[in-house]
Amino acid sequence: MASPNANNPPKLISFSASTSSNHNTHQLVVKTRNLYIAVIISSFCAFCFGTTVGWTNPAENLVLKRNAHKFKPTKTQWDWICLMLPLGVIIWCLPMGALMKYHGCKPLMFLQVVPYTVGWILFIYADNIYMLYVGRFLQGMCGAAVSVAVPVYLDEISQWQYRGFIGSFYFGAFLYGIIYSNIMIEYIRLQTVYAINIGLALLCLLLKIIPESPMRYVCNNKLDKARDTLIWLRVKDHDVDKELMALSRVIENEMEPSVGCWTELKRTGSLRAVLKSSVLMCLHQSGGGVVIIYYLDNILSDVAKGQCMSCRLWVCFFMCLGHLICVLLVERTGRRPLLLVSTVIMSISSLYLCCWFRWSASSGWHASTRMIVYVFVGAYAMGLGPIACLLNVELIVAPARPYGCATANLFSWLTVFLMVTWLTFRLHHHVVFYLMLVICLVVLLFDIVFLPETKGLSPLQIKRRLAPTFVEYSSDESS
Structure with missing residues (x-):
């Protein structure tokens, strides 16, 4: 692990002041060069996972029709290749959670490099379908490690006043990995893309220079290491001891010394938070994630009429635009x-698209339909995509994460x-967007009724909103 040096404070990039909503104490909000280094390096792991997920859409035609490998899979075999990655994530999620509980976020981010690299190596030398199956399954293991460790790490290295801004970088990096794969595979030979992706793994070795999450050290009563980490992440003028005391009070209020992670999950507030996070993450994937990752090329082939690559570039542009809007507004709105x-935007877009594909697909309204597809994708990247990943961490208390x-x-x-299994039946596009419409309406209801606003709230304030009967041991929660 990196050895933060208390005598050599990091260079200040930005420095502002804010006041806690419940306290009159003046709080310094700091964003330093070292903090941004930690954010970029940890988010790069999400980018790598995005490259594996983004491979699915553009590679299908190359693998099935253009002999990209030494053999040509059948359509059924290709469907299983698509399913092996989510199957790998499902199987490895809880083991990765256990590893993070006992070893922290940083070792887990290091660990994902191994299955990521081995997966692409198997793709390069694949001479039978089983090597592709194993490669995708290992990439699912990589995804399990990344999706558990990176969002938690980003949340815990940032002050809660700009937790949303920092946390939104996880989904952005994942999204840019998907965009990278879509563009690279279109213009570069597939085997060369595999070799470049293996080279990306070398950049993950930069994880060596960033520290472990300070919350991890506080949870394990290693306050000296937590203080060194905060000094590395913050600036000389920042009251590190005050922030360390605030983190200690959060843990004191959230976890008794004899209470384990599973016991903490069984508590009413924590269980309620996990249930809300689980529902939101399911809606996050089914409400646009699966369509963008696995089904978008099929839709574009119908609305683009020979302009698939041009449309794919526009989709990438609207993805980036949507995420940029999220980064700029998440701490303001x-x-x-x-x-x-x-x-709301996704619902309107889904209604238009399901009607168009159902009744007007032969009328030639391709320009307007393409624009609605772009708007749908951009709206997903602006809200449901990044906000779900962000709230998944914010709603759950640190010991139970x-x-x-x-x-x-x-x-x-x-x-x-x-959903991918269901889509293998090759249902009509209008059925897919009917489903998207229903899911978006469920998200609206869920947001209005069940989700608390977490902007500007400390972890203890969020816990009080989730469990009104929660009683603090200490009233000072300023950070």
Whole structure:
């Protein structure tokens, strides 16, 4: 692990002040060069996982029709190749949660490099279908580690005043990995793309220079290491001892010394939070994630009429635009308003598309339909995509996160597995968008009725909103 140096404070990038909503104490909000380094390096793991997920859409035609490998899979075999990655994530989610509980986020991010690399090596030398099956399954193991460790790490290295801004980088990195695969596979030979992806794994070795999460050290009563980590992440003028005391009070209020992670999950507030996170993550995948990852090329082939690559580039542009809007607004408007706006836009887009594919597909309204597809994708990247991943961590208290976040991701990818299996029946596009419309309406109802707003709230304030009967041992929660 990196050895943070208290005598050599990091260079200040930005420095601002804010006041807690419940306290009059003046709080310093700091964003430093070292913090951004930690965010970029940890988010790069999500980018790598995005490259494996994004391979599915553009590679189908190359693998099935253009002899990209030494053999040509059947359509049924290709469907199983698509299913092996979510199956790998499902099987490995809870073991990865256990590893994070006992070893922390950083070792888990290191661990994902191994299955990621081995998976692409198997793709390069694949001379039978089983090597592709094993390669995708191992990439699912990589995904389980990334989806559990990276969002938690980003949450725990940031101050809660800008937790949403930092946390949204996880989904963005994952999204850019998908975009990278879509563009690279279109213009570069598939075997060369595999070799480049293996080279990306070398950049993950930069994880060596970033520290472990300070919350991890506080949970294990290693306060000296937690203080060194905070000094590395913050600035000289920042009151590190005050923030360390605040983290200690959070743990003191959330976990008794004899209480384990599973016991903490059984408590009313924690169980309620995990249930809400699990439902939200299932809606996150089924409400657009599966369509974008596995089904988008099929839709574009009908609305683009020979302009698939041009349309795919426009989809990538709207993905980036949607995520940029999220990054800029998530700490200004809050989580719930952004989620509401995005799902309303997705609902309207889904209604238009299901009607168009049902009744007007032969009328030639291709330009307007393509634009609606772009708007649907951009709205997903603006709200439901990143906000669900963000709330998955924010709603769950720190001691329960290893198994809590792993459980939510397990149900999320189980949804992917079931929906991809369902889509193998090659149902009509209008049926898919009828389903999207229903899911978006469920998200709207769920957001309005069940989700609390977490913008600007400390972990203890969030827990009080989830469990009104929760009693604090200490009233000072400022950070």
